[in-house]
Amino acid sequence: MQHLSVALSIFACVFCSALFGLYLRTLLPSRHLDDDSIGVIKLTTGLIATMAALVLGLLISSAKNSFxxxxxxxxxxxxxxxxxxxxxxxYGPETQEIRRLLKRVVAAGIQHIESGDGSQLSRLHSPEAFKSGEYLQRKIEELAPHDDSQRRLQARAIEMTDNVLAVRELGLLQAAGSTPIALLVTLVLWLCIIFGAFGLFTPPNATVTITLFLGALSTSVAIFLILEMNTPLDGLVTVPLLPMHEALSVLGQ
Structure with a gap:
């Protein structure tokens, strides 16, 4: 909901800037809106629009990579x-308890991620989560292999445990995937200038107002998607956990 509120605020700022441009056109003397003046405004707006497009494309690319x-x-x-x-x-039947423990750890991780709650996600990299992972690894190390085959399987399991338990570190990716506030504020400022200038280019009418409305809506939706993809474990746009559910269904079989 936080991202939706930000997107709605951006939409309000951009669209109000366009309406202010339409209103300002009715107040300015005609000499301020002659061909030469409009030409300079269009050149300046074009420069700002180019920079805004580059920043918006950069943010979209970065968010998609994070997702x-x-x-x-x-x-x-x-x-x-x-x-x-x-x-x-x-390895053998003596690992049944460890396999059940592994299934509980994975199930708890999936539950925390699917909750979408920031406090639940933070528990993925809490001291308790680290202790449960260390306990699982310690139980594997305490196995007493009887032959070379079991010794190889034990060594392989110990090596894999750290990588497997890294699922809890997805919470760190969630926290790290943030959009730079300064860059976002700059982009919104540029969009407000661009849409305000658009309002100066033509007399106000219903068609122009609807077009500016749709333009402001499109840009705010794009920023909303950027914010959502930068937090792929929270919000409306989330990473599907179907592979984890499928893995959980076959554990212990």
Missing amino acids: DTVSAQVTHEAANIILLDRVLAQ
Whole structure:
């Protein structure tokens, strides 16, 4: 909801700037709106629009990369979890307790992520989460292999545990994926100038007002998507956790 509020505020600022431009046109003397003046305004607006387009494209690209990184991480962790479970199963029946513990840890991680609650997400990298991961690894290290095959499987399981438990670090990606406030404020300022200048270019009428409304709406929606993709574990646009659910369904079998 926070991102939606920000997007609505941006829409209000941009659209009000356009309306102010339309109103300002009716107040300015005609000499301020002759061809030479409009030409200078268009050149300046074009320069600002180019910079705004570059910044907007940069933010969209960065947000998409952040979203894709977390999505790929989810799939990678799901595969690692299944592989670790199979390694433990190959070791022998003495790993049943460890496999049940692994399933509980994964289920708790999925529950925290799907909650969408910031306090729940922060628990993914809390001291308690680290202790549960360390306990799981310690239980694997305490196994007493009887032959070379079990020793190899134990070493492999220990090596994989750190990577598997990295699913809790998705909470850190959530916190790190933030849009620079200064860059966002600058972009909104440029958009307000651009739409305010648009209002000076033509006499006010219903068609112009609707067009400016749709333009302001489109830019605010784009910024909303940027904010959402920069926080891929929270909000309306989130990374699908289907690979993790599929991994959870086969654990312990």
